[in-house]
Amino acid sequence: MTASQDRGRDRLTVVVAAYDEVDSLPALHRRLSPVLDGLEGDAGIEPRVLYVDDGSRDGTWEALQVIAAEDQRVSLLRLSRNFGKEAALTAGLDQVCEGAALILDADGQDPPELIPQFVAKWREGHDDVHGTRQERDGEGWLKRATAHAFYRVMQRLSPTPIPTDTGDFRLLSPRALAALRQLRERHRFMKGLFGWVGFNRVAIPYHREARVAGQSKFNFWRLWNFALEGVTSFSTAPLRLATYLGVATALVAFVYGAWVVFKALFFGDPVAGWPTMMAVILFLGGVQLMALGMIGEYLGRLYVESKQRPLYLVDDWRPAAGVSSGSTT
Numbered sequence: 001m002t003a004s005q006d007r008g009r010d011r012l013t014v015v016v017a018a019y020d021e022v023d024s025l026p027a028l029h030r031r032l033s034p035v036l037d038g039l040e041g042d043a044g045i046e047p048r049v050l051y052v053d054d055g056s057r058d059g060t061w062e063a064l065q066v067i068a069a070e071d072q073r074v075s076l077l078r079l080s081r082n083f084g085k086e087a088a089l090t091a092g093l094d095q096v097c098e099g100a101a102l103i104l105d106a107d108g109q110d111p112p113e114l115i116p117q118f119v120a121k122w123r124e125g126h127d128d129v130h131g132t133r134q135e136r137d138g139e140g141w142l143k144r145a146t147a148h149a150f151y152r153v154m155q156r157l158s159p160t161p162i163p164t165d166t167g168d169f170r171l172l173s174p175r176a177l178a179a180l181r182q183l184r185e186r187h188r189f190m191k192g193l194f195g196w197v198g199f200n201r202v203a204i205p206y207h208r209e210a211r212v213a214g215q216s217k218f219n220f221w222r223l224w225n226f227a228l229e230g231v232t233s234f235s236t237a238p239l240r241l242a243t244y245l246g247v248a249t250a251l252v253a254f255v256y257g258a259w260v261v262f263k264a265l266f267f268g269d270p271v272a273g274w275p276t277m278m279a280v281i282l283f284l285g286g287v288q289l290m291a292l293g294m295i296g297e298y299l300g301r302l303y304v305e306s307k308q309r310p311l312y313l314v315d316d317w318r319p320a321a322g323v324s325s326g327s328t329t
């Protein structure tokens, strides 16, 4: 039981990572604010909001200051540059020292109106309440199809349970949050980290809306890299694949080699076959380079990890009244 529960009020901090979201944030806060009022009244929750400005260049910080000036519940955190969504969320969650945290996208794609449902599940004793997307508006079929495939592939490759079609829209109980805070890896695949933590989990299906303004920051190249991140952070299956590929190639080579020797001994086959030679050399070269590349992916990550740099740097921290600071590494 936390100190706030002793007083009969649970604190809930809504953490929003924002990168160049000047057009969406005021609209989001207008939607969020009545939901927080409702929580304060009905559920006896002490709601707080923490906006993390992930090094925006478009006046997001100024817009956030206007929001904070008008609402006592709002804290602001600004990172020294754009560190990416995963680091921005980590920075935000690090600052939540009391009560639960709920992660929300700045673009209004995760409806704030569902927050009371998340809170109800938390109160029933769940530690990780996550929104599962039933439908996605405003996203092309290609993005939907690749996202669908990605979640299925991840689930097969990774021993860590990662719920399908689940974004970052979720509520974490204080103990889940404390557990997550211990995972300080540099390559942060948050969906996997949430899954790794475990505890009592429950899904809330919802309808993912289209963005209210601006454009998605995740183009296909970024999504591809994100997928690579997921696979390499939570599975060593590609390394094993390299082994199997090697074994299979060696077996085929052995059979083929025996056949060549047999032919030469019994039929006196003259040396021939530049095309077959070329094909074999190129094939083997390709397989070897691919296996090397896979090893390289893991080695590169090991290298980055070994440097032990902080995950993000804070430029400015403006806590709301009554909010204490967490660690900022």
Ligand code: UDP
Pocket (backbone or CB within 6 Å): 016, 017, 018, 019, 020, 021, 054, 082, 083, 084, 085, 086, 088, 104, 105, 106, 107, 109, 215, 216, 217, 218
């Ligand atoms: N975001 C961030 N840093 C970044 C990229 C994105 O904090 O480098 C935030 C962004 O402002 C938004 C959320 O992450 O609140 C989700 O981003 P986006 O809507 O672009 O992704 P999508 O919904 O298309 O997956």
Ligand code: MG
Pocket (backbone or CB within 6 Å): 105, 107, 109, 211, 216
């Ligand atoms: Mg979005």
